[in-house]
Amino acid sequence: MASRYYTVTWEQLHRDCKALAWRLVEAGPGGGPWKGIVAITRGGLIPAAVVARELECRLIESVSIVTYQDEAIGRPLVTKPPAAAGDGAGWLLLDDLVDTGTTLREAKSLLPAAHVATVYAKPAGKPLVDTFVTEVSQDTWILFPWDTEPQFVAPIARSRLG
Numbered sequence: 001m002a003s004r005y006y007t008v009t010w011e012q013l014h015r016d017c018k019a020l021a022w023r024l025v026e027a028g029p030g031g032g033p034w035k036g037i038v039a040i041t042r043g044g045l046i047p048a049a050v051v052a053r054e055l056e057c058r059l060i061e062s063v064s065i066v067t068y069q070d071e072a073i074g075r076p077l078v079t080k081p082p083a084a085a086g087d088g089a090g091w092l093l094l095d096d097l098v099d100t101g102t103t104l105r106e107a108k109s110l111l112p113a114a115h116v117a118t119v120y121a122k123p124a125g126k127p128l129v130d131t132f133v134t135e136v137s138q139d140t141w142i143l144f145p146w147d148t149e150p151q152f153v154a155p156i157a158r159s160r161l162g
């Protein structure tokens with residue numbers, strides 16, 4: 001169980017994905033455009049949509065890797081390999097975050113030449129990423145907007161009564 005949570009709103013995610021796009025816009029092969037984006041589903045799908053819009057990239061591929069059940073890590077399972085990105089040269093491999101690096105290690109074994117980008121990064125997985133935006137500590141669990149919804153919270157005075 002994580003010892004703290006970092007809540008990301010839709011607005012913040014959009015802003016952070018655009019910040020990632022700024023870092024990637026001139027980093028394509030030879031300074032030119034990327035051949036395409038490989039999204040690691042599911043978490044990479046929404047970041048890929050935002051980054052693709054900003055980079056005017058119309059070619060989106062996916063690789064599906066299942067590593068977690070809720071907050072519990074398991075063995076990474078590739079449920080769909082990337083079909084059309086070769087060894088990844090000239091492609092962006094994009095995910096929402098890197099934590100332990102288990103998912104990215106699996107993805108990089110399929111696309112060793114891809115440029116790896118994530119929106120968020122934790123220290124253990126950071127060395128696997130070429131470009132990211134925000135680092136959070138290893139004991140922080142990032143709460144994404146698609147996993148959460150606003151709900152009632154008791155007033156502070158009431159919660160003090162136990």
Ligand SMILES: O=P(O)(O)OC[C@H]1O[C@H](OP(=O)(O)OP(=O)(O)O)[C@H](O)[C@@H]1O
Pocket residue numbers: 040041042043044065066067068069073095096097098099100101102103104125
């Ligand atoms: O660096 P790691 O320790 O591998 O953790 C990061 C991965 O974990 C999450 O995926 P998850 O397995 O939960 O699947 P999902 O994207 O379908 O939600 C997240 O989207 C990353 O892909």
Ligand SMILES: O=c1[nH]c(=O)c2nc[nH]c2[nH]1
Pocket residue numbers: 068097099100140141142143144147
């Ligand atoms: O929603 C998530 N938040 C995280 O911090 C995380 N780490 C691995 N997988 C994760 N999924």
Ligand SMILES: [Mg+2]
Pocket residue numbers: 040041042043044065095103
């Ligand atoms: Mg994922």
